[in-house]
Amino acid sequence: MRRLAWWIAPATFAGLFLLYVPLAAVAVLSFNATRHGQSWGGFTWDWYVRMAHNQAILEAAWNTLVVGLLSTAIATVLGTLLAVGLARIPWPRWFRRGSDLAINLPVVTPDILLAIALVGAFAVLREWWPVFKPGMITLVVAHTTFQISFVCLVVTSRLVTIPRDQIEAARDLYASRWGLWWRVLLPQLAPGIVAGALLAFTISLDDFVVSFFVTGPDSTTLPILIYASVRRGVTPEIHALSTVIVAATMLAILAVSVIHKRHQPE
Amino acid sequence: MARPIVIDGDLTTRPRLFIRGLMLIGWGLLWMAVFLYAPLVGLGALSAATRGEYGGVEWTLTTANLWRLAGYDELGFSYNNLLILWRSVWLAAVTTGICLALAFPMAFWIANHRPRVRHLLLALVMVPSCVNLVIRTYAWQQLLGGQMPPAWLASQLGLIPPGGALYPSGFAVYLGMVSCMLPFTVLPLYTSIERLDWNLVEAARDLYGGRLRVFRHAIVSQCMPGLIAATILTFIPSLGMFVVPDLLGGAKFMLVGNLIQLQFGSMSDWPFGAAAGVFLIVASLLALVGLRAVSERTEGR
Amino acid sequence: MPSPARPLIALLIAASALSAGESVTAFMYSEYIDPSLVAEFTKRTGYDLKIEVYEAQEDMIAKLQTGGTDQYDVVVATDVIIKQMIALKLVQPLDQQLIPNRANVAKTWLNPPFDANNQYTYPYFWGSVGIMYDTNKVKASPCSWKWVLDPAAAPGPYVLLDEAKTMLGCTLLAMGKDINSVDLAEVRAAKDKLVAAKKGAKCLGFDSGTGGKNKVLAGEAAVAVVFNGDAARAALEKPNLRYEVPVEGGNLWVDVMLVTSKAPNKKGAHALVNFLLDADIAARNANFIHYASPIEAALPKITPEDLKNPAIYPPAAVMSKLLYLQDLGKASKLWDSAWTAVKSE
Numbered sequence: 006m007r008r009l010a011w012w013i014a015p016a017t018f019a020g021l022f023l024l025y026v027p028l029a030a031v032a033v034l035s036f037n038a039t040r041h042g043q044s045w046g047g048f049t050w051d052w053y054v055r056m057a058h059n060q061a062i063l064e065a066a067w068n069t070l071v072v073g074l075l076s077t078a079i080a081t082v083l084g085t086l087l088a089v090g091l092a093r094i095p096w097p098r099w100f101r102r103g104s105d106l107a108i109n110l111p112v113v114t115p116d117i118l119l120a121i122a123l124v125g126a127f128a129v130l131r132e133w134w135p136v137f138k139p140g141m142i143t144l145v146v147a148h149t150t151f152q153i154s155f156v157c158l159v160v161t162s163r164l165v166t167i168p169r170d171q172i173e174a175a176r177d178l179y180a181s182r183w184g185l186w187w188r189v190l191l192p193q194l195a196p197g198i199v200a201g202a203l204l205a206f207t208i209s210l211d212d213f214v215v216s217f218f219v220t221g222p223d224s225t226t227l228p229i230l231i232y233a234s235v236r237r238g239v240t241p242e243i244h245a246l247s248t249v250i251v252a253a254t255m256l257a258i259l260a261v262s263v264i265h266k267r268h269q270p271e
Numbered sequence: 272m273a274r275p276i277v278i279d280g281d282l283t284t285r286p287r288l289f290i291r292g293l294m295l296i297g298w299g300l301l302w303m304a305v306f307l308y309a310p311l312v313g314l315g316a317l318s319a320a321t322r323g324e325y326g327g328v329e330w331t332l333t334t335a336n337l338w339r340l341a342g343y344d345e346l347g348f349s350y351n352n353l354l355i356l357w358r359s360v361w362l363a364a365v366t367t368g369i370c371l372a373l374a375f376p377m378a379f380w381i382a383n384h385r386p387r388v389r390h391l392l393l394a395l396v397m398v399p400s401c402v403n404l405v406i407r408t409y410a411w412q413q414l415l416g417g418q419m420p421p422a423w424l425a426s427q428l429g430l431i432p433p434g435g436a437l438y439p440s441g442f443a444v445y446l447g448m449v450s451c452m453l454p455f456t457v458l459p460l461y462t463s464i465e466r467l468d469w470n471l472v473e474a475a476r477d478l479y480g481g482r483l484r485v486f487r488h489a490i491v492s493q494c495m496p497g498l499i500a501a502t503i504l505t506f507i508p509s510l511g512m513f514v515v516p517d518l519l520g521g522a523k524f525m526l527v528g529n530l531i532q533l534q535f536g537s538m539s540d541w542p543f544g545a546a547a548g549v550f551l552i553v554a555s556l557l558a559l560v561g562l563r564a565v566s567e568r569t570e571g572r
Numbered sequence: 573m574p575s576p577a578r579p580l581i582a583l584l585i586a587a588s589a590l591s592a593g594e595s596v597t598a599f600m601y602s603e604y605i606d607p608s609l610v611a612e613f614t615k616r617t618g619y620d621l622k623i624e625v626y627e628a629q630e631d632m633i634a635k636l637q638t639g640g641t642d643q644y645d646v647v648v649a650t651d652v653i654i655k656q657m658i659a660l661k662l663v664q665p666l667d668q669q670l671i672p673n674r675a676n677v678a679k680t681w682l683n684p685p686f687d688a689n690n691q692y693t694y695p696y697f698w699g700s701v702g703i704m705y706d707t708n709k710v711k712a713s714p715c716s717w718k719w720v721l722d723p724a725a726a727p728g729p730y731v732l733l734d735e736a737k738t739m740l741g742c743t744l745l746a747m748g749k750d751i752n753s754v755d756l757a758e759v760r761a762a763k764d765k766l767v768a769a770k771k772g773a774k775c776l777g778f779d780s781g782t783g784g785k786n787k788v789l790a791g792e793a794a795v796a797v798v799f800n801g802d803a804a805r806a807a808l809e810k811p812n813l814r815y816e817v818p819v820e821g822g823n824l825w826v827d828v829m830l831v832t833s834k835a836p837n838k839k840g841a842h843a844l845v846n847f848l849l850d851a852d853i854a855a856r857n858a859n860f861i862h863y864a865s866p867i868e869a870a871l872p873k874i875t876p877e878d879l880k881n882p883a884i885y886p887p888a889a890v891m892s893k894l895l896y897l898q899d900l901g902k903a904s905k906l907w908d909s910a911w912t913a914v915k916s917e
Contacts, residue, residue: 007469009383016376020457023373023450024399027410031402034413044418083299090295094288104300105563106556111307112503113555115511115531118548121541122310124638130305131639139643150306153299155504159459162500166466196465200393200458204504207400207454218635222597222624222643231403233602233627247402254401258394262387324901325659326633344909346760351916417792436792439777521777522734523770525915536630537736538908539656 028251035244052241053249061230062246069227072141073209076148081202083149084156089190091157092164093172111151112158116214123147124218139221147219148209155208156201163197311552318546326539336546352530356554359527362516363509366448367456370505371498373449374456378464381457393461400454408518411447412438415519439521447515452508456501463497499566507555527551595620596840599632600648601827604697606860613847619840629653636662642834645841648696651826652737654686655899663830665691670842673849678868681826685896693828694845695866697801697858700886700894701738701823704785704803704815709794715816717746719795721765723772728794731787732769734778736911738823739766739797741897745821751895754903763910767917778915788813801863804883808862815883817890824894826866 035053039046056062091104111119123143131137137146167190175189191198213228220226227246234243275284283291318336323329342348381392399407415421415437426433437443467490475489491498513528525533531551534544596613598605602625613621626632629650636647641662649657657663668674674694681695703715710719710727718725720732721743733739741751743762753759769775776793784796785806803815829848831841847853855873858865864884865874878884886894900907 007383009379013376013380016373017380020373020377020453021395023446024396024453026414027407027450028399028402030410030414031406034410083302086295087299090292094292094295096289096292104296106559107300107303107308109503109556109559110303110311110552112507113552113559114311115528115548115551117532117535118311118314118545118552119307121535121545121634121638122307122314125310125313126306128639139640146306150303153303157299158500158504159462162459162496163462163466165496166463196390197462199390200462203394203397204455204458207397210401211404213405217631218638222622225624228403228405232405233625235405235409243406247406250401251398254398258391258398262391322905323659325656325899326904327660344912345906346756346763346909346913349913351913354916355912416790517734521775522779523775523777523915525912529915530912533736533908533911535634536628538904538911539630539633540905540908 031244032248035248052245056242056245065225065227065230068224072144076145077206080149080152080156080205084153085160088157088160108154108157111154120215120218141224143219147215152205155204159201160197167193314545318549320542322540336543355525359510363506366509367506369449370453370456374460377457378461382465396454396457415443438519443519444516447519452505456505459500460497463494495566596645596837596844597622598646599624599644606857617843641832645835645837646844647830648827651686652897663692664833671846673846676849676867676869681866696827696829697863698826699800702817704798705795707812707814714819717818717820721769726774729774729776731776731784731793731796732778733797752898759910763913766914800883804862821893
């Protein structure tokens with residue numbers, strides 16, 4: 006740990022404060038006995054109980070999780086391969102420029118256009134393969150499509166920082182290409198891949214527009230449910246759900262890091 | 272027999288190299304081509320069509336949509352579309368600026384910890400994003416309301432009339448935007464800052480007098496890839512954002528995202544919506560090309 | 573396709589066909605049906621009922637246009653887009669023989685201007701768009717559009733409705749013009765009036781009907797443009813909140829039921845429409861939702877408080893001032909430009 010300038014820590018905490026203040030507000034509201042938030046009506050677990058019994062919410066949460074994990078997995082693999090392939094092979098300039106723009110297309114396209122484009126693609130593909138009926142499969146495919154770009158972008162920015170002579174030196178040490186990948190490239194790339202996957206997962210969790218158009222009657226996701234209920238007036242059940250999600254995510258992260266620590270005694 | 276070349280210590284031939292490359296990138300590109308590129312071409316064609324009488328699409332090709340984008344609509348010529356574009360660009364630019372200003376210290380602070388702790392801290396930055404954006408924005412609405420501490424403090428300081436609320440206002444909008452986009456700035460920036468070679472920074476400190484010059488030449492030029500990625504991932508999505516500005520700014524001003532959404536929504540003018548969307552895509556791609564050019568120039572140093 | 577996949581696909585298709593015979597899928601606004609009616613429908617007809625919800629009409633119609641017509645059986649939509657849905661072939665003509673309960677519908681709602689002889693639709697609920705205000709903060713009378721459209725006459729913070737057609741139409745009404753005017757000068761004047769209203773110091777901006785209602789409920793706003801049902805529900809929580817149709821007039825809307833053109837379960841769809849037109853069922857539904865029912869035979873069974881509530885069932889004098897919004901066809905672009913101008917100037 007090196008000494009940093011005095012203003013780094015306060016600036017960081019200001020940023021973290023900005024990020025967590027809404028979460029704190031949501032958590033407080035989830036325990037508030039009054040429905041409309043402006044005043045404190047007393048502490049209650051009521052909303053959590055109601056949420057736990059709400060079939061629609063539970064089903065939507067499950068769908069969201071499944072779609073998120075599946076699409077992130079596929080997108081991370083495809084995106085990483087894409088990033089590595091583009092960076093390590095000496096493609097001609099025009100190809101590199103073109104593919105760069107092409108990969109950035111989903112980041113640059115407005116959500117609603119992405120949605121219409123995907124729905125159009127599914128409509129055409131449905132003629133030959135009925136598996137493209139609006140439902141979980143189309144959701145996973147749709148999410149993966151825009152996630153690939155994000156993963157690729159993040160991994161590429163990480164890849165570029167790995168010096169080429171390091172790779173050349175590794176080549177001399179390990180005869181096989183597989184060894185090069187596994188022992189040298191992947192470990193260095195890991196933070197980038199993890200960051201890309203996290204980003205992709207987050208985007209999938211929050212996606213509404215694309216999901217709405219692409220989903221079928223049985224595969225509602227959480228954002229769709231939340232948008233619907235928000236237009237009617239946010240119920241504290243949703244606040245309870247959000248708080249549960251945050252708590253669950255934090256627990257999951259803690260669990261992963263503890264397991265990691267046990268596997269690698271330092 | 273193809274001429275052998277050596278690349279990264281690997282002896283191979285050019286064709287074999289490209290085949291290997293294709294095996295790597297082929298899957299991703301094929302996926303995108305089928306599900307995205309092909310339909311986007313269709314949408315591009317749609318932008319030349321006309322709105323049918325009851326909201327369908329008539330394939331009488333016309334350039335009317337382009338003229339409409341330029342400002343020649345049913346009420347005569349107006350600067351409305353230009354205003355919409357300008358407001359969106361300004362919002363995105365200011366948001367990106369603030370996010371970068373906050374993301375740099377945060378990335379440094381995280382990278383300064385032990386590797387195990389770093390991952391935990393990064394995850395900490397991403398956790399707020401797992402709560403739905405609309406919920407978070409409504410939370411900001413509540414927090415900035417008239418009876419809450421922040422508004423009370425502001426009225427004590429004389430910044431707003433007593434009893435007033437901090438929203439709807441520009442301040443509230445930027446608060447919401449930064450709170451939403453910050454994780455997307457921190458993550459890519461961090462991947463570069465983590466690999467920062469502090470020796471170069473030390474050397475720069477000896478060479479250059481001022482801190483700003485050290486920052487510019489030693490730090491920023493090393494972080495260029497992450498910086499570019501962070502800027503792209505913050506600026507571009509901010510351009511198309513309209514939920515946060517609507518909820519925290521009172522929906523008084525239309526942004527590009529609103530305009531496009533409206534065409535696919537109550538106005539049922541898909542061709543114009545496609546035209547506006549295609550315009551946004553092209554403009555963003557140009558911005559991207561510009562950013563890449565900047566990064567290539569500084570990397571040369 | 574490789575041969576092992578074929579029998580599997582056939583099995584999947586057969587399975588989905590089987591289940592389609594057993595269930596009916598309805599697409600409607602959220603919280604727009606009494607949940608106990610879902611089980612009741614299964615009891616009476618044997619079909620499973622699945623409710624899918626949407627929050628904005630445009631999302632619904634866009635979804636149907638992009639291939640959703642074979643995903644849903646019955647769709648609930650507002651009058652203003654019916655002509656569009658018929659023209660785009662998203663719905664099919666009703667088999668009147670399967671809907672004997674159509675005799676229950678009040679004469680006023682039969683043969684509407686947007687669907688001659690009820691070929692495609694039957695009414696579900698109807699209501700109005702007007703103004704909701706806090707009687708503690710607003711002492712002026714009578715209720716007028718001036719409260720939200722004239723910054724000088726605004727009695728307190730106000731919220732405008734974030735719906736292009738409805739807000740523009742009501743502004744035209746407030747100026748004494750036809751609610752569906754396509755006259756360039758009139759529309760331009762309406763646009764200018766809305767821009768001035770938006771720039772008023774007391775204007776809190778635009779919001780959905782529910783959003784505006786919530787702002788008045790929370791005390792942030794004194795006046796808002798809302799849907800009558802939302803306002804009625806708010807008045808239940810805070811009796812000092814009142815809903816009125818302004819003196820200049822208001823917008824009448826009716827939500828109708830339609831059967832999609834490619835409905836997977838045509839018989840089930842008609843069974844659902846018939847079910848919802850039943851007097852007892854309609855009354856139960858109305859008592860839960862607190863919107864006005866167009867089913868004449870159900871009126872005797874509706875809670876007296878609702879029947880006496882002028883916000884839900886307005887007297888004849890007010891009814892005459894409530895007007896339908898129409899699909900403007902080719903002239904829609906004019907209103908589109910006007911609304912864009914309202915939101916950018």
